[in-house]
Amino acid sequence: MNDPAIYGWIEGPPIPYLPEHADFWIQLVKRESDATLEYLRKSAEDFPDGPLQFVDANPVRYLREAKENGMDVLIGDVNFRRSPFEEVLNEEERKRLQGDNPNKQAGDPTIQYAVGDWLAASHHGRGIMTAAIGLLMTAWGIPRMGVRHVVAHTFAGNIGSNRVFEKNGFVNRGLFDNGKMVRGEKKVMTLLEWKHDQDEFERTCL
Numbered sequence: 001m002n003d004p005a006i007y008g009w010i011e012g013p014p015i016p017y018l019p020e021h022a023d024f025w026i027q028l029v030k031r032e033s034d035a036t037l038e039y040l041r042k043s044a045e046d047f048p049d050g051p052l053q054f055v056d057a058n059p060v061r062y063l064r065e066a067k068e069n070g071m072d073v074l075i076g077d078v079n080f081r082r083s084p085f086e087e088v089l090n091e092e093e094r095k096r097l098q099g100d101n102p103n104k105q106a107g108d109p110t111i112q113y114a115v116g117d118w119l120a121a122s123h124h125g126r127g128i129m130t131a132a133i134g135l136l137m138t139a140w141g142i143p144r145m146g147v148r149h150v151v152a153h154t155f156a157g158n159i160g161s162n163r164v165f166e167k168n169g170f171v172n173r174g175l176f177d178n179g180k181m182v183r184g185e186k187k188v189m190t191l192l193e194w195k196h197d198q199d200e201f202e203r204t205c206l
Helices: 018-046 091-103 128-145 161-168 198-205
Strands: 063-064 070-081 111-121 149-155 169-176 188-193
Touching: 063 128, 070 128, 111 128, 111 161, 128 161, 149 161, 161 169, 161 188
Parallel strands: 111 149
Antiparallel strands: 063 070, 070 111, 149 188, 169 188
8 A cells, every 4th residue: 555556546444554553454344344244134034035135335345365375465455335425516415415425225236335445456457346337336336236327527537447447337437626635635536426227237137
């Protein structure tokens, strides 16, 4: 995470990124993933004949490279979350949407999700993240979360990330400036948007 080729394009991590930051984040993600897996286990017991119950998270999000010696190395992360509506420039309206969106029940087709990701620079250009996002969307987001509307917010100039999303059916809606500051630097952003076709959604979930 201390590689400028990673942190230069994402908002979140403190820099320098220390072992204690990683420990905190891994434990947080593990708790969220364990809670989702427990809900899935309980749902399978309560509804053995279906229907599948929607969840609000994906319990498997880290990308790892398996080594010949049996070890594996973390190389990336991809995840859905309720959208922060970065693209809504009116602050009052953005706050209203940020308040309403998290209160919607999992599976509600009006939920707007945002997808975020990072990948180690050593693995760029191999189609890894394109495949990962495609798999996450089709194998989990659509059938198990009821995802119908997803946005991605990338920093201006991040052509590689934009192409990854475009290859997965996202439409580039152009640049916007909401005053975002990241580590003391002004960031203009690109909005990419994906909406699920109703007929295709129904076929996928049958």
